[in-house]
Amino acid sequence: MEQIEKTFETRELTISMGPQHPATHGVLRLVLTLDGETVIKCTPHVGYLHRGIEKLGENRTYFSALPLTDRLDYISSMNNKVGYVNAVEKIFGIEAPERAKFIRTMVAEMGRISSHIIWLGTHVLDIGLTTPFLYAFRERERILDLFETLCGARLTVSYPRIGGVRNDISQEFLDELYEFVLEFPDRMDDYETLVTENRVWKKRTVGIGVISAEEAVNWGLTGGMLRGSGVNYDVRKHAPYDAYDRVEFDVPLGKNGDCYDRYLVRIGEMKQANRIIKQCIEKLPTGAVMAASPKFTLPPKDMVLKDIEHLIHQFVLITKGPIAPEGEIYSATEVPRGELGFYFVSDGTGKPYRMRVRAPSFVHASILPKLCAGGFVADVIANIGTIDIVLGECDR
Amino acid sequence: MKPLEIADKIKEKFPDEVLEVKEFREQAAVTLKKDRILEICRHLHDAPDLCFDYLVDICGADYAGKKEKRFEIVYHLYSIKRCHAIRLKAAVPESSLEIDSVTAVWAGANWHERECYDMFGIIFKEHPDLRRVLMPEDWEGHPLRKDYPVKGPEKEWSGFRAVLDKAKRFKDFEWHE
DSSP, X not given: OHHHHHHOOOOOEEEEEOSSOGGGSSSOEEEEEEETTEEEEEXXXXXXXOOOHHXXXXXXXXXXXXXXXXXXXXXXXXXXXXXXXXXXXXXXXXXXXXXXXXXXXXXHHHHHHHHHHHHHHHHHHHHTOOHHHHHHHHHHHHHHHHHHHHHSOSSSOOOEETTEESSOOOHHHHHHHHHHHHHHHHHHHHHHHHHTTOHHHHHHHTTSSOOOHHHHHHTTXXXXXXXXXXXXXXXXXXXXXXXXXXXXXXXXXXXXXXXXXXXXXXXXXXXXXXXXXXXXXXXXXXXOSBOOOTTTSOOOHHHHHHOHHHHHHHHHHHHHOOOOOSEEEEEEEEETTEEEEEEEEEOSSSSEEEEEEEOHHHHHHHTHHHHHTTSBHHHHHHHHHHHTOOHHHHHO | OOHHHHHHXXXXXXXXXXXXXXXXXXXXXXXXXXXXXXXXXXXXXXXXXXXXOEEEEEEEEEOTTTSXXXXXXXXXXXXXXXXXXXXXEEEEOTTOOEEEOOTTTOTTHHHHHHXXXXXXXXXEETOTTOOOSSSOTTOOSOXXXXXXXXXXXXXXXXXHHHHHHHHHHHHTSXXXX
């Protein structure tokens, strides 16, 4: 026995985790340098899903670049689309009608719930709790079904459009959504009973992946990652878009900036999202759902089929694209993952000269080396879960 | 603070560096010379009345044939404390594609600058780890430049052949013995 101990040597081990690994939530590859169970260095490799969405956007009209944004963050495509149309409306200088704004706010918050709930399910599954995963998909399924009644698609919705939304919502949809909104708080209580005070869960998340408030701001983190460290920054409050200035909601904040606080923040966000949807349904104004500015927005389909003037309008808009004024804007929206920004440079033609997507997942993936270094291999899984990235958005 | 007031403050502090100030839809963009960008950024970050603590984004833009200096590096800054924003643009000519890295001021600049290098070929001096981030490491060309074809280059990526050969080798391998 003594002899073995004398000749026992240790050396650093380099392993590649991913790109096909169930806990990396997509095609993320981490090269880990290990000393026993401790991570010395972690190097993330991204880009496996790079499709050149920015380049494609620069070679298409504002209308035909619209479906591309669904493919950014495919878990919450509704929110991406809201971000895109808000940016394009800003550069055109048009505004959506009140009803459309409320509908957009409503569907964006539905997207937030469906995204957070899939985060909750997969995050706790990675760490070892299987039950919430199954429940989480039940709730997500209900929201996707609602999206299906709304526009026919479940994932790549393309529902918000430049100048409004595609079609008006039906009473049936509203009734069903209201029923969901009333039931949802009870469901949240179920999750919290299963997870929040769970000893295993707390052991695996409290004090893991700590980021201080200063560091979080310096690294450019947004969304739950930033608010988990106690920094009160939410685009919905700082620069309200759509109907966010007319609904009441709180911004949940964490204290310690660890995985557990970020969990609490996102749970709080789901409750607030539910509150916003409820207010949107109650306050929903009547009126049109598409702005009537023939230079920038498509005419209604039934008029195109009846009237030659509308047909010509539609033809010119689709082929040439709406001519945006020369200038450049940056417009940000709060998506479930953080701040999604669109930066457009227009040179006065139908296509954007430069389209830039500021993806929160990309920034959050860059902090992984800092979070993982010095921790255990098992904590790497907790850290990947807590930063809540979608590689489609990260790689664009 | 209003965006134009911030632009005036920058002009006051660095009168020789500011080339142009433009406003569009209540957002101001300050075009700067590239040489003292690090110093300017540090000032914007540290000055108590400006306090730009949050770097939103860094991206490049290619103005081939449109502007005298072909590239522009665009910095979007925001102050969480003071709730104001500004856009900085550093003009980079094609003849010298170098600019100082701002990672020393905002740690979050790291990957944004790597992406900018990847997509436009801008070299960030003093960057801790300047590698390609989205494209493969042995990729030729910089995809977001305007002279780069949308459908990609005619030539196949050199790594592609290696991947195919590897797949062929593994196909003959007996996995279940």
